[in-house]
Amino acid sequence: MESIRELLKAIPGYNSLPPLLQDFLPMLASCVIILLFVAILGMFLIWLERKVSAHMQDRLGPMYVGGWHGWAQSIADGIKLLLKEDIVPAAADPLLFKLAPVVVFVGAFAAFVVLPFGARSIVADLNIGVLFLLAVASLSVVGILMGGWASNNKYALYGGMRSAAQIVSYEIPAAMALMTVVVLVGSLSMQDIVNAQKGGIQNWFLFRIPFTFMAFFVYYTCSLAEVNRTPFDIPEAESELVAGYHTEYSGMRFAFFMLAEYANMFVVACVATALFLGGWTQVLPARWVPKQLIPGPILFTLKALFLVFLQMWLRWSLPRLRVDQLMHMCWKVMLPISLFLVLGTGFLAVYWK
Amino acid sequence: MEAEIAGELMTLNMGPQHPSTHGVLRLELKTDGEVVHEAIPHIGYLHRCFEKHAENVDYPGVIPFTDRMDYVASMNNNLGYALAVEKLMGIQVNNRVRCIRIMMAELNRIASHLLAAGTYGIDMGSYTPFLHCFRDRERILDLFEETCGARLLYNYNWVGGVMYDIPPGFEKKVIDFLDYFEPLVDDLNRLLSHNYIFIKRTANVGILSPETAISHGITGPNLRGSGVEWDVRKDEPYLDYDEFDFDVAVGEGKHGPVGSCYDRYMVRIKEVKESCKIARQAVAKITPGDVHESIPKRGKPPAGEVYMRTECPSGELGYYIISDGSLKPYRVKVKSPCFTAMSAFKEISRGAMISDIVAIVGSLDIVLGEIDR
Numbered sequence: 001m002e003s004i005r006e007l008l009k010a011i012p013g014y015n016s017l018p019p020l021l022q023d024f025l026p027m028l029a030s031c032v033i034i035l036l037f038v039a040i041l042g043m044f045l046i047w048l049e050r051k052v053s054a055h056m057q058d059r060l061g062p063m064y065v066g067g068w069h070g071w072a073q074s075i076a077d078g079i080k081l082l083l084k085e086d087i088v089p090a091a092a093d094p095l096l097f098k099l100a101p102v103v104v105f106v107g108a109f110a111a112f113v114v115l116p117f118g119a120r121s122i123v124a125d126l127n128i129g130v131l132f133l134l135a136v137a138s139l140s141v142v143g144i145l146m147g148g149w150a151s152n153n154k155y156a157l158y159g160g161m162r163s164a165a166q167i168v169s170y171e172i173p174a175a176m177a178l179m180t181v182v183v184l185v186g187s188l189s190m191q192d193i194v195n196a197q198k199g200g201i202q203n204w205f206l207f208r209i210p211f212t213f214m215a216f217f218v219y220y221t222c223s224l225a226e227v228n229r230t231p232f233d234i235p236e237a238e239s240e241l242v243a244g245y246h247t248e249y250s251g252m253r254f255a256f257f258m259l260a261e262y263a264n265m266f267v268v269a270c271v272a273t274a275l276f277l278g279g280w281t282q283v284l285p286a287r288w289v290p291k292q293l294i295p296g297p298i299l300f301t302l303k304a305l306f307l308v309f310l311q312m313w314l315r316w317s318l319p320r321l322r323v324d325q326l327m328h329m330c331w332k333v334m335l336p337i338s339l340f341l342v343l344g345t346g347f348l349a350v351y352w353k
Numbered sequence: 354m355e356a357e358i359a360g361e362l363m364t365l366n367m368g369p370q371h372p373s374t375h376g377v378l379r380l381e382l383k384t385d386g387e388v389v390h391e392a393i394p395h396i397g398y399l400h401r402c403f404e405k406h407a408e409n410v411d412y413p414g415v416i417p418f419t420d421r422m423d424y425v426a427s428m429n430n431n432l433g434y435a436l437a438v439e440k441l442m443g444i445q446v447n448n449r450v451r452c453i454r455i456m457m458a459e460l461n462r463i464a465s466h467l468l469a470a471g472t473y474g475i476d477m478g479s480y481t482p483f484l485h486c487f488r489d490r491e492r493i494l495d496l497f498e499e500t501c502g503a504r505l506l507y508n509y510n511w512v513g514g515v516m517y518d519i520p521p522g523f524e525k526k527v528i529d530f531l532d533y534f535e536p537l538v539d540d541l542n543r544l545l546s547h548n549y550i551f552i553k554r555t556a557n558v559g560i561l562s563p564e565t566a567i568s569h570g571i572t573g574p575n576l577r578g579s580g581v582e583w584d585v586r587k588d589e590p591y592l593d594y595d596e597f598d599f600d601v602a603v604g605e606g607k608h609g610p611v612g613s614c615y616d617r618y619m620v621r622i623k624e625v626k627e628s629c630k631i632a633r634q635a636v637a638k639i640t641p642g643d644v645h646e647s648i649p650k651r652g653k654p655p656a657g658e659v660y661m662r663t664e665c666p667s668g669e670l671g672y673y674i675i676s677d678g679s680l681k682p683y684r685v686k687v688k689s690p691c692f693t694a695m696s697a698f699k700e701i702s703r704g705a706m707i708s709d710i711v712a713i714v715g716s717l718d719i720v721l722g723e724i725d726r
Contacts, residue, residue, distance in 0.1 A: 057484035154365050158387075158707070230478060231550055240711050242372060317544065319551045320478025322708045323387050 043074035084251035096150035101256035103143030108263035118296030159244025163235035174222035176338035200285030223268035269307035376721030407685035428461035431510035437661035449642035465666035476715035556609035559713035573668025578617030614716035
């Protein structure tokens, strides 16, 4: 946001505006930028998912819209969804029904505030960055539960209930896994965490100590559950619950759920990148390549997209767990492992430093 | 204390329009949270009066109606009926017809099992195996299309012969397909059958004990999945099945009790391999001849009755035909394997979870066209 403020200051006459407006305009500008980024990213990821799944399944996927490999398919779909009739089921609770997609989207959207895309490309480097992330990530549960309940549909209700149980459970091991890094760095700020990994691949927390190495996998698995991806996609298990919590949604509201889902996928990938894969810092060791070759924001996005690709790969290869197996996995496997990791890292941080 | 905690049961209406009821089955689930206390199947949404139709058309005219029962295994349905009428009329067909029939029946069995395995993958939340299965099934349908012009409802096995002779070079195409397809079964196994999550989801679910299976009259892969070695092709051979070398696949209970969903699924996968073996042998045995040789000029059987059962992909399909000596059958009764399989559903699904209900329905490989007829 600082760089945006400086850019705005360069505009003649900006300094003569009222101070309140001078504070407000950069915020608005960053909001618009994130919103655009999320929308374009969501559409790109939906297209990517369709292409990845298609090639894994021996087909081509979208090929016609826009010419090159159907790149405009998501735009066409978006326009179609925009033009669709806005349906609120007669038995639904209209207010909650309309609010739910917004809440889900806000959760995904707000997380972008603390994502460190580059040394200066961050909206706000909050000193409680990781905590903020965990907090807004759980906002989507509220929206999903709201949508499931307000739809007044049994399948949607099941989807909402499953989702609430799942996300709330998996947040704990996910947060614990992130704590290992926080313990080592001693700060919750995202930029501090990234800066601690400067200097190439050997400094990434992924390869720093065995505990953080394992923590990465624990976090990645839990993040799959948090964003309802296979093998943890039981809230929207189409073969069981039709479409889960968004069964009754259509048109733009459905598109918001979809967009939020893909934005969330990207957010958790970004968090994993920032905390374990060195964020925007260079891949090659500084000993060999002293200067960063690829600009930070591009490198960060590439790293995150690689993790998103992994999510897609997993989704199109694995079957789905059952609800009780999912809970078993969380409380009896993931939670003890993550607790052990936090303890181990703590000991290392205190006695070995 | 229990009674105080237990709340009201919620009725969840699954189907008839639901992604994983495999057609238009309606399941009435009495649920307590995720646990299903009772699952009541309601059938009849696809009832098309097959048996009444059959009383009003001549003998060969029934064959297109049999197509529409188990519509993913039409060849086998035709075959059973054709054999029954041939038995009634005392018609003997030549070797070429017999070999072509066996080849087609086994290819169609592969196609049907591929569909069953693929859709089962979807039921378990894995979409990719489904499209891989359909890619291979498509090649079989191409072969059928070349022979009889149809891709789903073939009307191919006629009373006393088959509709058209196979085109020149067809044998080679079948062998080519089998060469291409057989290694891919292992691919499917790696992707789905041996997947840890898949095994966890299916190996302890929907246990159908051999006793229950037999008492419900369940046949086919569902019965063999429970460890009972019974295959009409082996135990009561029709056509030339006794001259073919193949094994009967049975459930082994490798990852849990015998008779689980996993066993029923694995029996189908093994049967696909056996069918490949049979089809290869059938191709080798084809001799020149006229496939229309024994087709009767006028299909008028003597008065009497006949029961003929054949091994369809879903199980034992029986035709019971009563003839009063006229051109039309007096009565055609079908013993449907899917219907009997569905009869045990209520029993094996008690106390399961909602996800298990989907697993059980998928593992029974029901085709609603055959249940309702």
